[in-house]
Amino acid sequence: MAAFTVIDHTELGAAASSWDVTSIPTDGTYDHLLVKVSARTDKATGPGWADALTFLNADTGNNYSTTLLYAQGAVPYSHRQSSHGDIEFLYCPSAVATAATFGSTTVWIPHYANTDNYKQIINRSAQEAASTTANDWYLTVSASLWQDTSAIDQITLTADASADFVQYSTFTLYGVTGA
């Protein structure tokens, strides 16, 4: 049996505010989830980077926390966000970033259907740019916790600041089986 299965793949044919996958199997079909995102937003002001907000099972309560290492200039920093209403640290270029450039993000959610545990989310994300100016680019490695034991059957990514993901943004969700 194949170890990887595509649960959903979406390439936006037009700008959209979010990507939402529902009815993710939680019956043991898969053990882990892997998300790969190549996205850009149309956020017109501010830095070259933009947030994409992550919600699990449509939970908008203050049940998320994140610890991250990031760089957007000459010095890396760490940051901690607790009791938050989403996971914020998936980055992609905004409208002011280098044209035709999309962010790269890989997210792992191990044992996403295990109802004994809160869920850990491991994220690597980069917003590239043909610029060395601080805030024109962003790199981050993060670990997030969803403080809920429910099996994850829905993942939603929403562009922050009332922006949209632009055309050609892609979102791929893989289910990964164990032995």
Add this chain to the structure above:
Amino acid sequence: MAIIEAIATTYLEADASSVEFSSIPATYEHLQLRVNGRGTRATDTMYHYLQFGTGGGAVDTGANYAFHEMYAYSTTVGAVSGTGETGIKLHMMAAANLDAAVYGAQIIDILDYANANKNTTTLTHEGVASDPNMYFLSGLWDATGAVDRIKWSSPVGSFVRGSEFTLYGLKSS
């Protein structure tokens, strides 16, 4: 049908100044490169460049690349970026001053590599733990052509025997 397929592997039986994968099909959604490498540079890691080609031609050697990185070198952390580069700068090839069996590790994701509406970007995690260093970095090839060729090369040395480079394709259906 497998979602992840090995497209090509190169194992160096002798030192080589470069390693190149060509004729990469556009039939996958994403690419991933996995490398164990060591270089002939005497000290430090052997930095090197990743270059891309499209349309069946040679790799682009123009100043059309950028990179941004954060790193840990022993107990020191830092961040570096560059634009107008002739390749995406990478680091992880272990240098000749390290134990002969030490090879660096490198995993590179190239998402939506065949989409002609997007510049090519990379996401890399690499390290040589005994050097001791670790890098997390992103790269940009400021061109929208579908990637069909990938090349590693270094201006400061060669890749040594035993270095291994594997290219995987990830499907989206």
